[in-house]
Amino acid sequence: MATIIRGKDVADHVLSGVKADVAALLARGIEPCLAVILVGDDPASQVYVRKKKEKCAELGIRSLEFTLPAETKQEELLALIAKLNSDPGVHGILCQLPLPKHLDEQTIVRAVRPEKDVDGFTCRISADAERDLMPCTPAGVMEILRYAGISVAGKRCCVVGRSNIVGKPMATLLLLADGTVTVCHSRTKDLPAVTREADILVAAVGKPRFITADMVKEGAAVIDVGVNRGADKKILGDVDFDAVEKKASFITPVPGGVGVMTIAMLMKNTVRAAALQNPAGQDS
């Protein structure tokens, strides 16, 4: 039976460091501040925004919310981002996705200054991780691996999914940690044969219970990024947890796994952004 890695345990560990960093910034008169932009009234987005604001409040991070109507024009949204980009009191900016269809997500995401892009969507990911605002979900997975003592160096890693926000940056981070990385997608031939090679298997597909036990190597570490709604509205991961748990050495549950880490990494990025924008030694 696999060891279940609880996202909350890892998040608590990360957030205790974030709390210390907030205290150090406050002692220098800097109040870390996150601006959250919500366009439209998508109920799931409203919940995500509320959770982010609550987490900010818990940690002593100031949050500003900008709620715009669904019919907001692209120029209006870009003007708001430009204003926040040039406000020295705002250290992080995030625009909750998905945006209404008439807005070009790529243009909006790229409009946020990289130093304030706390979602890490524009991050080019370099080996100098201390200066980067890493994409939150893949960075959260790396924290999970570290916390559980799973070393990546030399291991066969397989990422199923190649999206710009999860699959691709996930593969890059595993590569930077010296894993031997394979990225799979909908055109991969004989997917189970590829996933069965993996010592570390990351599922970011968006299909409930897609990764079945026959696709997993005995003793593999299986990280489930998926968040899917079942017919009964229950949240399901991409991994068939009950069956895979019997075969893997480590596994993350859904809910309660990677999702909890994503928000913790957003908080970490916000505080890191505030520190990078206010280097010590430049206080007045």
Ligand code: NDP
């Ligand atoms: P996307 O839909 O953007 O990407 C899904 C990827 O899965 C694509 O690369 C696609 O391949 C691949 N795929 C789809 N079907 C198959 C198949 N049959 N075989 C192999 N590969 C396949 O999703 P995201 O990357 O945005 O998200 C993935 C999952 O992670 C979702 O469930 C999402 O809700 C969840 N998520 C969770 C987060 C968290 O905080 N826990 C944060 C972000 C996402 P192709 O490129 O060929 O189409």
